[in-house]
Amino acid sequence: MSVTTSSGATMATPSESDDEEVSLECLAIARSEYDNPGITKAAFDEQGDVSLLVGAPGANDQAIYTVCSRTLSRASPLLDTLLRSSKADRQLDGGWIVRLPYDDPQSIRIILNIVHGRFRDVPDSMALGSLHQLCISLDKYHIAECLGPWAKNWCQTARRLGPYAVRGHAQVAWVAYVLGNKSMLQEATQILLRETSPWELVEGDEHLLPLYLAGILDNIKKQQIESLQSLVKLMHDTWSDCVANCSSGRGCLVSSDSERKVCTAAVAGSLTASLHKRELLPSSKPIPLEEYTLADFVDIARNITGEIVQGCNRWGADHRKCGPAEKVLKAIELAEESFVPILSMAQLERLKEQAERIGVEY
Incomplete structure (x- = not known):
């Protein structure tokens, strides 16, 4: 059996089988279980006509709550359906007992206090x-x-x-x-x-x-992987450009051809060493992106960029702005701006509707 929640998700309850109904099943239970002195009992309505047996059988927190069926029906369409379908199971000296074996007793207790107007206990x-x-x-x-x-x-x-x-x-x-x-x-x-x-x-x-x-975490994981892939591509493209510039000296800002070639070779070497040290060089071996957080990878990218700058500084003041460091830092900042979780239109609408149903403005 499955339950459709108010968020639109369909949840299959545990221990589902052909021979056993699940958490919303309505059954008459044995009087011996009902009279078990170890089970917490509480009455939420003096004229209560139904008892809810909440929690897993034998659990320390299992509880029996005596409640008003009409109050429950007004509070929740799902509980209304549950109670209606359980009427045929009224047995045991006219008692009406409904089992909720997969619900949390303390949470149900709070809900029952709310719907029965026992606000001091909420x-x-x-x-x-x-x-x-x-x-x-x-x-x-x-x-x-x-x-x-x-x-x-x-x-x-x-x-x-x-x-x-x-x-x-x-x-x-x-x-x-x-x-x-x-x-x-x-x-x-x-x-x-x-x-x-x-x-x-x-x-x-x-x-x-x-x-x-x-559907929220699926979107987050997708964004994480795509953003990590984008950052890796940035570093790999930067490395490829640096290697390609070695012969031409492009990327160095000084006028001497010989200095330019030495400078670009030094930048390429520094970047290669930085990527190799972190096992991020382009290779046939895939990078385990699932192990990185975006925050950590951004720090790694910034540290690599800083090492490029240090390499350029070794060649003197004229070379401080050589290499791709400034361009890479701007690209990282731009990438960080996109690190915003994307909620679907349906999820945003659901949030709005839920706040309106509750009657609250945050």
Whole structure:
């Protein structure tokens, strides 16, 4: 079974098989499991008519929440469908129990507090991991309209808790996407684009999966590879030009033919040594671009350019501006200006619609 989230992604739930329904299945469960004293129980409505058994069977945080089915149906179209389809499973002395084995109990608890009007029990801030998990549940159940009082504080909390590693920035990006915060999403994805390598953005990582399903990380990895390829091409083209200029002396600014040829040969030699030292010389062996971050490769390119300048300086003041260093630095600066994460029109429209649904302006 699969679930279409509010972000438009289709998520297949874990342990899917022909013989077993998944996280949204509605079943009557054994009374012995329901009466297990080790399971946390909480009532969100004194007249509640349905119990949600949330969490993996046997897990320490598994919980049973007694709720009002009508309240849930009004809060979420997906929960409304879930409850309607589960009515045939009412058993066990008239009790109505619905299993949500793949949902996070704490996130569901926060959602239930919100939709049942128990606002004092809704946290204004929480750890990033908890907020990320909550936003997964909010997206899964298409819940937005009731989040206005907390959305800004949650976003501020996520920003304030940094700096983060790769997973942290990915979690911040997902929180921003679910809560419709465009500027926050752009900030987080900008960091992911510049400061993570394509190799680090592993598709199977549970912290990154929501962003892959939303199509955001695919775009970032594509931009990373294309930008890295462009920088490598810049260095290779510069090297080819320097080697070609050795015989003519082109690129040296002094008037003496002999000095020009010596200068251009020195520049070519310096650049060759710099590229060889970093295993970036053109060859049949592919450069492992997936291991580089854009920020690191820009630093490498600038250092190589600095080594060219040092080589020219050795020949005296007249040669300080010889060689391709100035041209390469300008090209690097121009390339850096393009290091901006690209969000699709659909993603931008989704952010706008989500902010409007929540009723918040960031």
